[in-house]
Amino acid sequence: MAALSSRDRLLTTISHVEPDHVPFVMHFHEYPQQELPAHLRHRSQVERAERLLAIGLDDTLQLTPPWRMHPEVRTRVWKEHPAGEPYPLLHKVYETPKGPLAQVVKQTEDWPHGDDVEVFSDHNIPRSTRFLVETEEDLERLPHILGSPSADQAAEFRRSARQVKQEADRLGVALEGHCGSGADSAVWLCGIENFMIACHERPAFAHQVLRIIQEWEMDRLGLLLQTGVCDIIVRRAWYEAPCFFAPRRFRTFLFDNLRQEVDAAHRAGAKFQYIQTIGPHALTREFLDLGIDILWGVDPVQGGADLARAKQELGARVCLFGGINSYVTLGYQSRDEVQAAVKQAIQVLAPGGGFGLLPVCSIGKGIPWEHVEWAIAAWREWGGYPLALRA
Helix, strand or coil, X not given: CCCCCHHHHHHXXXXXXXXXXXXXXXCEECCCHHHCCHHHCCCCHHHHHHHHHHCCCCCEXXXXXXXXXXXXXXXXXXXXXXXXXXXXXXXXXXXXXXXXXXEEEECCCCCCCCCCCCCCCCCHHHHEEECCCCCHHHHHHHHHCCECCCHHHHHHHXXXXXXXXXHHHHHCCEEEEEEECHHHHHHHHHCHHHHHHHHHHCHHHHHHHHHHHHHXXXXXXXXXXXXXXXXXXXXXXXXXXXXXXXXXXHHHHCHHHHHHHHHHXXXXXXXXXEECCCCHHHHHHHHHHHCCCEEEEECCCCCCCCHHHHHHHHCCCCEEEEEEEHHHHHHHCCHHXXXXXXXXXXXXXXXXXXXXXXXXXXXXXXXXXXXXXXXXHHHHHHCECCCXXXX
């Protein structure tokens, strides 16, 4: 088969057809630019894609629709350092037309947001002494900070989407739209312990939190799909893993909302990608019934994925991205171990297409670039179709 564009390669493998070679994608998370080889350093997603494509890897460009708070919402931020507290407390209050929403966090040495508190941040979860959404009164106020974009924002987004699409077409890469984050958003707003306890003890409250988030997300997803430029719609779901949502609870709280997003993407001609990196086997039936196209994050080390089982149970209908671990395998193992992991992932997951090699979940700081190059070398040796390796 002649060499394909990156976009065609990804879409071919998502359709469970063997392309010219196994796609290899990687995501960078806080990876120091100075630790990258000079030819891979980048200042934008377009530069990143250009540089990765130049060495034969695959990449995508991403779009995220805007949002805004109700125009009447006003915010106040201040800092206190009570006696006996090891850290200052940052207070942020959103004055909404229905009353205040308040968040209080400990400003630890590693707090990344300066003297501010963001609505959505993993850093809020372990540091908050008061979360934005804890009571029924908070639910009345929440929609005022999860608002639709203004007409000007929407128009600017459509213009930007056309520009990103032009760059994606020039590069020959797929374009991803990101906006879904159901339980992730609920956890950021409520706290993880609070929300999981609410699912058990206050299910009506938990459902209402998720309903408000879903209405907000579907509005943004509609704007995203109206542009007509996305090949793939992406939902992040780290907090929807089975360690938080066992199958019965997943069906009760998450399934219907997710199915709404999957169906909307499919009606618009886009594929649906679900990001989950832990324990995929517990939710196999849910993934199949939802009709997702891509399960992103199949990790045999920290995620507990059995690659052969994942291929058997999901591989005929769901494209699997992952196969190797980043932080343990690439971070600490020897060259032989890294290359053996790549070889095994290709051998087990690649036959018949439906597999993209991905170090799960990202190339983060502390991973030696030399180790990444070991994985690339093994992929170049073993990743071409027809496969020299067969399970």
